[in-house]
Amino acid sequence: MKFKTATIVANPKKRIAVETKGSVVEFLRRKGIKIMKHGEILITLGGDGTLLYNREKFGQPVFGIGNEKSFICQSNFRNWRKKLAELLSGYRLEKRMMLECEIDGRKYKRALNEVVVRSRDHRVVELVLFVGNRKFEFKADGVILATPTGSTAYAYSCGAPELSKKTKKYVVVAIAPYRRAFKPLVVDEKTKCSFYLKEGNADLVIDGQFVHPIELGVKIKVKKSSEYAQLAQPK
Numbered sequence: 001m002k003f004k005t006a007t008i009v010a011n012p013k014k015r016i017a018v019e020t021k022g023s024v025v026e027f028l029r030r031k032g033i034k035i036m037k038h039g040e041i042l043i044t045l046g047g048d049g050t051l052l053y054n055r056e057k058f059g060q061p062v063f064g065i066g067n068e069k070s071f072i073c074q075s076n077f078r079n080w081r082k083k084l085a086e087l088l089s090g091y092r093l094e095k096r097m098m099l100e101c102e103i104d105g106r107k108y109k110r111a112l113n114e115v116v117v118r119s120r121d122h123r124v125v126e127l128v129l130f131v132g133n134r135k136f137e138f139k140a141d142g143v144i145l146a147t148p149t150g151s152t153a154y155a156y157s158c159g160a161p162e163l164s165k166k167t168k169k170y171v172v173v174a175i176a177p178y179r180r181a182f183k184p185l186v187v188d189e190k191t192k193c194s195f196y197l198k199e200g201n202a203d204l205v206i207d208g209q210f211v212h213p214i215e216l217g218v219k220i221k222v223k224k225s226s227e228y229a230q231l232a233q234p235k
Contacts, residue, residue: 001091003232004032005039009054011046016077020045020065027081031088041091041232043084048072048113048153052207056109061093061230071152072112074233086234095228096165097147097189101204102221103214109206112229113150115222116175116205117197117214118142124178125200131172132191140177142202145193145222146170149229154208160184170224192223 006028010021024043025035042058044051047066051073055062064073065080075083098110119125119141127143129136146155148163151171156162160173161184172193173184187193196219204212204220214220 001093002088003040003091005034005036006041006043007037007039007058007060008035008043009045009050009058011044011050014046014050017045017050017065020077020080024065024080024084027084033088044073049208052112053209055112055229056207061232063087063091063232072149072231074231083234087232090235091232092235094231094233096149096231097168097170098225098227098229099145099147099170099222100225101206103204103218108204108212109210110225110227110229111150111206112147113153113207114144114146114155115220116142116144116154116208117195117202117220118175118205120201120203120213123200124176125202126198127174127195128198129172129182129193129195131185131187131193136182137198138174138177138181140174140182142175143182143195144171144173144175146173150207155184158184161186189224192221194219194221196220 010017042060042062045065048070051064066073068076100110101115124139126139144155148165151163158173160171168189174182
């Protein structure tokens with residue numbers, strides 16, 4: 001596949017991203033690529049967070065330019081010219097699993113990395129969690145449900161295993177569970193999870209970008225999304 005149009009978004013809070021955007025635009029225009037609001041692919045500059053935020057907002061296949069510590073971005077601020085040149089020669093779409101969550105029939109943004117419930121008051125909260133037919137009740141700073149892509153991020157830091165990005169599974173891990181009362185789980189992609197806050201104050205956080213306060217006793221349902229995120233990779 002090849003593209004003739006592109007959308008470019010830079011993180012306004014990162015100076016290097018803003019400064020590099022002009023160079024990227026010039027580079028692509030010299031190659032005959034038209035820059036527009038709804039191009040065939042989305043190019044983000046900033047890092048994994050910038051990619052995650054704008055991927056859901058724009059919806060196109062995405063190519064990320066980040067720093068050398070980025071896990072999802074396909075290039076960084078040092079090698080983006082080389083990587084973009086390779087992309088221009090032809091690209092393939094790499095599908096990544098996403099999770100979707102629902103509260104009282106309302107569907108929230110899909111997660112490429114993770115769905116998190118996290119304490120708002122810096123105190124433990126009490127959670128009731130259902131993983132398939134299994135029920136768990138424990139106190140912790142929160143809980144993370146992470147895709148294979150997200151298993152390398154927050155979930156991994158909390159003790160979950162790192163999964164292959166192509167595996168058909170996802171992870172469930174507690175954030176600092178009291179007395180280690182809940183051990184990380186790897187579940188099949190068809191497994192549905194739900195949980196509710198029994199005690200404490202917490203927020204629902206999707207991909208570290210979208211924050212929603214939750215109420216006691218309100219059930220949050222999480223499952224694999226029927227849609228996939230698409231990353232544009234050089235052939």
